[in-house]
Amino acid sequence: GNSVTQMEGPVTLSEEAFLTINCTYTATGYPSLFWYVQYPGEGLQLLLKATKADDKGSNKGFEATYRKETTSFHLEKGSVQVSDSAVYFCALGSLQGAQKLVFGQGTRLTINP
Amino acid sequence: NAGVTQTPKFRVLKTGQSMTLLCAQDMNHEYMYWYRQDPGMGLRLIHYSVGEGTTAKGEVPDGYNVSRLKKQNFLLGLESAAPSQTSVYFCASTEGYGYTFGSGTRLTVV
Numbered sequence: 226g227n228s229v230t231q232m233e234g235p236v237t238l239s240e241e242a243f244l245t246i247n248c249t250y251t252a253t254g255y256p257s258l259f260w261y262v263q264y265p266g267e268g269l270q271l272l273l274k275a276t277k278a279d280d281k282g283s284n285k286g287f288e289a290t291y292r293k294e295t296t297s298f299h300l301e302k303g304s305v306q307v308s309d310s311a312v313y314f315c316a317l318g319s320l321q322g323a324q325k326l327v328f329g330q331g332t333r334l335t336i337n338p
Numbered sequence: 339n340a341g342v343t344q345t346p347k348f349r350v351l352k353t354g355q356s357m358t359l360l361c362a363q364d365m366n367h368e369y370m371y372w373y374r375q376d377p378g379m380g381l382r383l384i385h386y387s388v389g390e391g392t393t394a395k396g397e398v399p400d401g402y403n404v405s406r407l408k409k410q411n412f413l414l415g416l417e418s419a420a421p422s423q424t425s426v427y428f429c430a431s432t433e434g435y436g437y438t439f440g441s442g443t444r445l446t447v448v
Contacts (some may be wrong), residue, residue: 229380231357261437262428266441267442268382268430268439268441269361269404269437269439270444274436284344286388314381323369323386323394324369324432324434325371325386326371326381326383326437328373328380329380330380331380
């Protein structure tokens with residue numbers, strides 16, 4: 226079945242550092258890929274998505290490229306801020322049918338001033 | 339600016355008690371979902387619905403029941419709570435292109 230594997234956390238960086246959170250997936254067919262962010266005490270929010278191979282999703286300075294050849298969707302940001310501290314989830318699913326999503330285990334990110 | 343609303347936000351149950359979690363969305367979405375979030379395990383799908391009057395099992399359905407009598411509401415029931423059901427429960431809805439999540443219900447079963 227479909228599955229998502231994220232890099233182990235927690236990740237701690239200093240403000241303005243470069244961020245990469247790795248995500249690889251196993252799937253049948255051609256799923257869409259997503260990154261969600263969860264701030265403390267809140268539900269998950271969609272951060273960005275890509276619906277086909279080589280698509281790049283971007284939002285709020287974050288980027289991720291759908292790489293079919295390496296089955297990856299790594300999240301990157303050039304210069305992180307304290308406000309980026311949160312838990313990040315990679316997910317895959319279909320935009321058709323029941324649209325069920327499969328989530329990775331989440332990566333906790335802490336940015337220090 | 340409601341989106342997806344979950345009630346209650348917190349609950350403590352004794353083993354064997356029953357309860358119902360309510361999810362309400364005001365976006366006229368067809369699809370609704372219940373997930374549970376446990377440390378180190380991400381979110382796992384309990385049950386879902388593809389429209390009013392429909393329900394289906396997800397990855398971890400045992401011990402839970404659901405109903406979708408109205409399009410805007412999706413209820414999650416625990417008939418006889420167990421400590422293994424201690425978790426944070428999230429409801430979500432979509433009409434495509436990503437989910438909208440509620441803020442969660444933290445349930446503790448003692």
